[in-house]
Amino acid sequence: MAEPAPTLAAGPAGPADAAGPVSTAGSVGTVETQYLDLPGPVRLDCGQDLYPVRVAYETYGALSPRRDNVILVCHALSGDAHAAGFAKAPPESGTRDGFAAEDRDGVTGKALGWWDGMIGPGKAFDTDRFFVVSTNLLGGCRGTTGPSSTDPATGRPYGPDFPVITVADMVRTERAFLDVLGIERLASVAGGSLGGMQAFEWAILFPDQVDAVVAIASTHALHPQGVAWNSIARDAIMRDPAWQGGRYYDTGRAPDGGMGVARMVGHITYLSALALHDKFGRRLQFADDIRYTITEPEFAVESYLRHQADSFVRRFDANTYLRMSRALTYFDLARQYGGGSLVRALDGVRARTLLIAFSSDWLYPPSASREVADALRALGKPVESHVIEAPYGHDCFLLEEARQTPIIRQFLSKHSLGSE
């Protein structure tokens, strides 16, 4: 496939100098995922060089003449490059469906971006002012090179031969991608969960190229219970005989059973107990009384979980899941950069940092954000830390747009366009 020329503006966007609050937040419109092949290999933490690497990406808003208004938005475990607007078409992916039914707009049937509530004219990441770039992560299954991509050495999908990657590898890939676009500095790197980990990693790996970090519902190192949940999810996939050691692509079978279990485990950790209580309670799904069945769902929450599992396996690749989960488990700034000390790890950071956590998030709890804030403050670095009281757990970072927006807009308003 021919490499498409990089496009530096996509979708309808206002002028780059339209700063300040906008009364009515709008949509970035219809957006098409684009693809870019990196000119050289990506050097990975494991020691391998990976080549070729294609990156799927979308952009929203317009690049300023001085190229100083770029925000890189990083997705979490199961996201993709389609962060905002309506998708013109599903990405070229190694999965069966482009988008899950629940991601589609009820009227148009088109898929809305995973952070559409946060990216657009007048929104938290304001495309009237900033040029927002979103890529699918290295190792992904939504257009960026990953385990379902063709291994040039064999002409077949990598499968288990795709290297084990780290968050730093993802960030180095993003850096190489932005080089091709001619973007040297980032006004901000922003993301939630695994996306926030990338933001931290950017600030450490490329301290002179990041002005501001926005890390939401994230952490400097997943706590041991989170490590355990991820381990269980991966084991569920790898214990499925249809996984076949990762070489399932050409077999007509895929580890849907195990992937479904992995997704169900993940899903419950993304929600709070209160959210489940409010949404489902102990409501029975099909009848006024129990039906004495083990194979069929009885409670509404059981039926919901199965739906989540079935929908996920159609749009996501198991080998990508394994690598994303491993990368976010490995991520540990103190171990990687501080010899065990988080303060030492953050010593070189030059970006301003905004941290947002949610009170009911037990997977990436407020205490993790606090530890980062404390370390940055101990170093005398500028950091702003918020805990939003919200009942719905880790998923708040995708849901609580109204309360995040003013915090993020105000934080980003301190960025002086064109003044450097």
Added chain:
Amino acid sequence: MAEPAPTLAAGPAGPADAAGPVSTAGSVGTVETQYLDLPGPVRLDCGQDLYPVRVAYETYGALSPRRDNVILVCHALSGDAHAAGFAKAPPESGTRDGFAAEDRDGVTGKALGWWDGMIGPGKAFDTDRFFVVSTNLLGGCRGTTGPSSTDPATGRPYGPDFPVITVADMVRTERAFLDVLGIERLASVAGGSLGGMQAFEWAILFPDQVDAVVAIASTHALHPQGVAWNSIARDAIMRDPAWQGGRYYDTGRAPDGGMGVARMVGHITYLSALALHDKFGRRLQFADDIRYTITEPEFAVESYLRHQADSFVRRFDANTYLRMSRALTYFDLARQYGGGSLVRALDGVRARTLLIAFSSDWLYPPSASREVADALRALGKPVESHVIEAPYGHDCFLLEEARQTPIIRQFLSKHSLGSE
């Protein structure tokens, strides 16, 4: 097999009138699981009559001449009749191993009962005073009739044809078993988790035959997140192709993969995040640095979980797991007996009730105990409720013996032997 004659005393035990505190708590010694075939069918909630039913049981201490010192101890999801002392031999079971290695005594290699710290001379359930009876639950895989037992209609294991049972079915089986032993009244019914559910159910089904309920780390109805975890665990088993719709007994294959995942999910819900932090942290298992592996464990907690899974599948039957999990999910006193009202459901209870919860138990949280206590108090019934501050989650009911013991001993001391 010939039915063994019921034995009403087993193991070394002091005189039945030795009430009061004992300075040195002792062991009930070596105990052999016994078996009893019920004379008639058990009528189940689902409408079926189950026959034959064999019950595996152990007893500790001596029955008083007036038969008024009996405590029935009920086990939780993965327990068995071997509640105290050293096992003389593993039970006749439908599983590969009798006991898990970690249940064995380090010196003798013999298996200690699951509540050995609580049952014995001078212990919480004092065998110098009480005659303690423990049975394997209906549907079990440790000697009591369950899915791995022979279906008389086919001459082969029941498998999926074994009925879906409820906590009330377990209790009716226990009632029928005690009838054969000539025991009409219970000084107490006691248990943790699913065992506590049985204690509540006893007090409602047989209000005139239970003097006291001891329900530890239990609930009147599992909360929706608990319903979800159980649903995921069952799905993990049923999605394993080796489950074969439940007909795996004669195939040389068993759903070990799915069972392992179920156990790992359960295990994490039994512990608190703090317990995992204290026990494992983010400690690497095999090396000073990460090894870039997805299939092998990297963190100590990952290795621990796999060990738990491997050990569990050898000693527990998947179809039993499915039924125990379903029964504890169904359990809902307000739905079953109160038309939605817990107060109405408990209206007929005549037993004194002792409730113990643990501050860090997020699966059976203190709030659930409080709801039971509030309902009983609203009805003017005698209830004593304790929340023990302890950091290790639901498993506290098996671990925090020292702090439960005085509470339980004091509560049971109010039982006046021979005074009725």
